[in-house]
Amino acid sequence: MGGIYEKYSPRFTPPPQYTDCVLEDSLILIVPCFNEAGNLQRFLSQARDEIMRIRNDINPRLQAQILFIDDGSEDETLCILRALCANDKSLHYIAFSRNFGKEAAIFAGLQYAKESDCGVCALLDADLQHPLGLLPQMYSEIFTNQLDCVYAVRKNREGEGFVKSALSKSFYKINNLLSSTKLVQNSTDYRCFNAKYLSALCACDEYHRFSKGLFEWVGFRNQAIEYENITRQDGVSSWSNTKLFSYALSAITSFSIAPLRFVALLGFVVSILGIIYAFYIVCMAVFYDTKVAGYPSIMCAIVVFGGLNLSALGIIGEYIGRSYEQSKRRPHFIIAESL
CATH class of the missing domain: 3.90.550.10 (Spore Coat Polysaccharide Biosynthesis Protein SpsA; Chain A)
Known part of the structure; x- marks a missing residue:
């Protein structure tokens, strides 16, 4: 068959x-x-x-x-x-x-x-x-x-x-x-x-x-x-805390794509908040002639978005890395001897 x-x-x-x-x-x-x-x-x-x-x-x-x-x-x-x-x-x-x-x-x-x-x-x-x-x-x-x-x-x-x-x-x-x-x-x-x-x-x-x-x-x-x-x-x-953490990570990535969906949802929410903030800045400048402090806002945005990007890349990379290791088709184990 x-x-x-x-x-x-x-x-x-x-x-x-x-x-x-x-x-x-x-x-x-x-x-x-x-x-x-x-x-x-x-x-x-x-x-x-x-x-x-x-x-x-x-x-x-x-x-x-x-x-x-x-x-x-x-x-x-x-x-x-x-x-x-x-x-x-x-x-x-x-x-x-x-x-x-x-x-x-x-x-x-x-x-x-x-x-x-x-x-x-x-x-x-x-x-x-x-x-x-x-x-x-x-x-x-x-x-x-x-x-x-x-x-x-x-x-x-x-x-x-x-x-x-x-x-x-x-x-x-x-x-x-x-x-x-x-x-x-x-x-x-x-x-x-x-x-x-x-x-x-x-x-x-x-x-x-x-x-x-x-x-x-x-x-x-x-x-x-x-x-x-x-x-x-x-x-x-033989189970150290490091091995247990790796095992837990393997469990989640093997049976759930929720972390990927969470990253996508987080990106969507941050984008909406960014649009709202941009709209707020425009309104303050046009209607109230108020200058919004630029340097602190820019620095906060850089730090927040940089952290979110690195976290997202880490989560995505974890899934991609496991797919890459699966694609190599190496054996699960090598037998030295048996009886």
Whole structure:
């Protein structure tokens, strides 16, 4: 079918098709890792326990795999993954050539799962802040109740600093104000979903990915499960304030053109005000023979319009820059090794 589309309409990409060829009793855990050497053993132990619970209580035919994606870790993460996966056929890993970011790691895991024709996927972090105890409940909703996606939502943000928590709340409010794709407050990447949902996610091939937005954008039947926030047991978070700001900017530019419309509206309003002021100056000069001070007015106008122009160029440039990076069609990641 792809050949026909390419022949008669090279710019049209057919929508993703879900087929019945998936292995319904298969489960793949997608686990992005970055400097998680101190957590991998505990994570694997807990994951195996929960997989056994699923097999005993929900689906005795379950065939589970765990896929670790090493996002260019600088500690012993890759060495530990090599040792863990060497003698266990249910464990696999993908190692990037450098740090490409969590979004790239998630996308690599999604592509692997789709190529493996898995029936159900689970996406979670290796730092144990996503409670593995929720996994059987999530899987049950997918396998038994035929939901498409079940995701985890934090009840609170205990353990985080006040500034980070406040900025996070502000981001959700601003994003939901600007974008038609609404995000659930305190939602996480931790989720379990079926093959239809997976196929739709893999069809979204943008270079600057914002998975939380894509999760909402693709739709389907979703259900949230709340949990208490868990503090990190080992290591430190790789998400600095700078990275979080860049991530928030990526979210807004990926799912909203409201900033561009705001710039256009602001320019229109400033132009109207300029016309009104010019009319005022003419009236004062013609009817009242009053001279309006020129230097202060000109300086204020230069400063205001200069700032507005730079802000507008910055916003427009952000969108153009992302389009430029998308047009280069570079791969989302480069795999150094895998097993």
